[in-house]
Amino acid sequence: MSKLHFTTKHANAATVQHDWYVVDGTNQTVGRMCAKIAAVLRGKNKAYYTPHVDCGDYVIVTNCEKVAFTGNKLDEKLYDTYSGYPGGLKQETAKSLIKRRPEVVVERAVKGMLPKNRLGRKMVKKLFVYAGAEHPHVAQQPKDLKF
Numbered sequence: 001m002s003k004l005h006f007t008t009k010h011a012n013a014a015t016v017q018h019d020w021y022v023v024d025g026t027n028q029t030v031g032r033m034c035a036k037i038a039a040v041l042r043g044k045n046k047a048y049y050t051p052h053v054d055c056g057d058y059v060i061v062t063n064c065e066k067v068a069f070t071g072n073k074l075d076e077k078l079y080d081t082y083s084g085y086p087g088g089l090k091q092e093t094a095k096s097l098i099k100r101r102p103e104v105v106v107e108r109a110v111k112g113m114l115p116k117n118r119l120g121r122k123m124v125k126k127l128f129v130y131a132g133a134e135h136p137h138v139a140q141q142p143k144d145l146k147f
Contacts, residue, residue, distance in 0.1 A: 011050040016043075018126070019057040020142035022135070026066040028147070030109055033067065036147055037106075038113035041123045054122050059145070060137050061129045065102035069094060079108070103129040 021040060025033065039045060043055035069077065077094040098105055106129045114120040128137065 009048060011043075011046075011048045011053045011055045013053065015048075016053065016055040020060065020137065020140040021057055021145035022060045022062065022137075022142040023145045023147075024133075025061050025064045025106065027068055030067050030069055030105060033147065034106060034109035035113060036145075037061065037127070038110050040145065041110065041114065041126055052119070054119060056123055056126060058126045058137075058140070058142075059128070060135050060142055061106050061127070062133050062135055063131075064106045064129050065098060065131045067098075067102075067105065074098075079104075102131045 023033065023037060037059050040059055041056040043049050043053075043057070045057075046055055049055060074095045075093060078091045079094065079097050081090045081092075082088055083090075092100075094105065107124075107127065110127055111120075111124050114123050128135065
């Protein structure tokens, strides 16, 4: 009786192909949308996903000022920034942050769902968030990412 030996194929930087996707944030729930974006940035939507290789795709998010929060999160969710000095904690509600800098809401949500290491820092650079419907990445011919 002969034994069959199967080897697992691992992706590497030479074999990975990075695609471009565009997501419209209009009326999308922030957490659900960002979880799916984080999976695409990691490459979990591909058959050859390898945890230690950046095999994810580029994601463009448009209309991020029109994202939705469930419940009372728009008024009650707080975003903290800390300067490092005593008394240097600043807090801001989601409503005022969306009004002031809408891109930050999506960027922080996606970044929190990625690995906290140098691979995660490389993955978050493939995320592009824009407040309006226009983006400068038309030359990459991004495909629509539907949820």
